[in-house]
Amino acid sequence: MPKIIADAIDQLISIEMRYASGLPRGVIRPIYEAAREAQGGEPLVYLAAQKLREVAGPRDFVLIVTGSGQRFGLPKGETDGPLGAASLGRVLDFGLGARIIYICDEPHIDPIVASVEAVGISVIDEERLETRPHTSVIEIHPMGVAAGPDFAEAMLDKYRPKAVVFIEKTGPNAKGVHHSITGTPKPPEDTGHCFHLADRAAARGIFTLGFGDGGNEVGNGIILDAVRRIQPRGADCGCPCGDGIATVTKTEVFVSASISNWGAYGVAAQLAYELKKPGLFQDEEMEEFMLRQCVGAGGTDGATAAQILAVDGTSARTQTGLVTLLRQIIENGLTEVDRGF
Numbered sequence: 001m002p003k004i005i006a007d008a009i010d011q012l013i014s015i016e017m018r019y020a021s022g023l024p025r026g027v028i029r030p031i032y033e034a035a036r037e038a039q040g041g042e043p044l045v046y047l048a049a050q051k052l053r054e055v056a057g058p059r060d061f062v063l064i065v066t067g068s069g070q071r072f073g074l075p076k077g078e079t080d081g082p083l084g085a086a087s088l089g090r091v092l093d094f095g096l097g098a099r100i101i102y103i104c105d106e107p108h109i110d111p112i113v114a115s116v117e118a119v120g121i122s123v124i125d126e127e128r129l130e131t132r133p134h135t136s137v138i139e140i141h142p143m144g145v146a147a148g149p150d151f152a153e154a155m156l157d158k159y160r161p162k163a164v165v166f167i168e169k170t171g172p173n174a175k176g177v178h179h180s181i182t183g184t185p186k187p188p189e190d191t192g193h194c195f196h197l198a199d200r201a202a203a204r205g206i207f208t209l210g211f212g213d214g215g216n217e218v219g220n221g222i223i224l225d226a227v228r229r230i231q232p233r234g235a236d237c238g239c240p241c242g243d244g245i246a247t248v249t250k251t252e253v254f255v256s257a258s259i260s261n262w263g264a265y266g267v268a269a270q271l272a273y274e275l276k277k278p279g280l281f282q283d284e285e286m287e288e289f290m291l292r293q294c295v296g297a298g299g300t301d302g303a304t305a306a307q308i309l310a311v312d313g314t315s316a317r318t319q320t321g322l323v324t325l326l327r328q329i330i331e332n333g334l335t336e337v338d339r340g341f
């Protein structure tokens with residue numbers, strides 16, 4: 001049954017609904033299929049949920065890295081990322097008893113704090129993290145290439161995490177360049193290079209989990225060739241580096257979705273189902289609150305670069321509609337019906 005539920009969730013979170021222009025169309029499903037095939041053919045949210053349940057227990061630390069933006073177009077970051085980080089963190093905290101440490105670049109902190117607090121996790125200081133349940137602290141990732149390795153080792157030494165999760169975080173191509181999905185290179189000093197955290201965690205045998213929707217996010221490295229083939233800018237970014245947007249950075253499990261948040265929602269819903277507590281996954285009222293808080297704190301729609309109630313060009317109504325469908329899948333999966341004949 002868990003795989004039947006997971007397969008339904010996988011289908012729902014990989015439906016494409018992009019605008020007619022601006023971002024590439026017709027690529028979500030082929031990249032999803034490549035990710036599933038590369039990981040043995042099981043539903044992706046199933047793989048992620050199994051590993052998280054296996055490694056993360058009460059009071060264990062899980063690092064969640066999120067926040068994606070540009071200094072001019074998306075100054076405080078996108079709405080895609082923080083909401084998924086909040087949803088998954090909620091189930092890991094309230095469901096498994098794990099403690100979540102969020103990691104982001106300094107400009108993106110406000111929408112992430114607002115989203116996380118909207119699901120019932122308070123963001124405070126390290127002292128109270130030790131004594132108060134449902135509490136998180138934020139670690140700021142330093143900008144620039146040179147700071148990445150030391151920061152990664154410091155985080156792994158400090159928290160000894162059981163899992164490190166990346167949601168909508170760009171990774172470098174083979175030439176070390178980060179790009180937007182349309183091929184625009186990111187100035188290296190304008191971003192935290194968290195791919196080191198993925199690589200260093202893996203080297204220590206720590207479970208790594210990635211969520212992406214474009215082929216340029218940490219985790220997509222496990223399907224590098226497919227992204228280079230499927231994404232219009234996969235192998236040819238059009239920038240001077242000439243190597244394309246496809247990232248080489250891998251995670252142990254990678255969930256490809258229509259919108260990165262939705263991948264995280266899918267794993268959160270699957271965990272809530274497997275724990276037989278559907279209420280761990282946000283309902284429509286909480287979803288609406290999360291999005292309002294995120295946008296109110298500066299979160300910006302990545303598709304239009306407008307500070308509106310939208311995620312990657314999909315409306316608030318669509319986010320709550322998705323939550324309705326996910327809740328129905330897991331609630332019905334836990335309901336026995338006596339049909340009376």
Ligand SMILES: [Zn+2]
Binds near residue numbers: 238239240241243
């Ligand atoms: Zn390039």
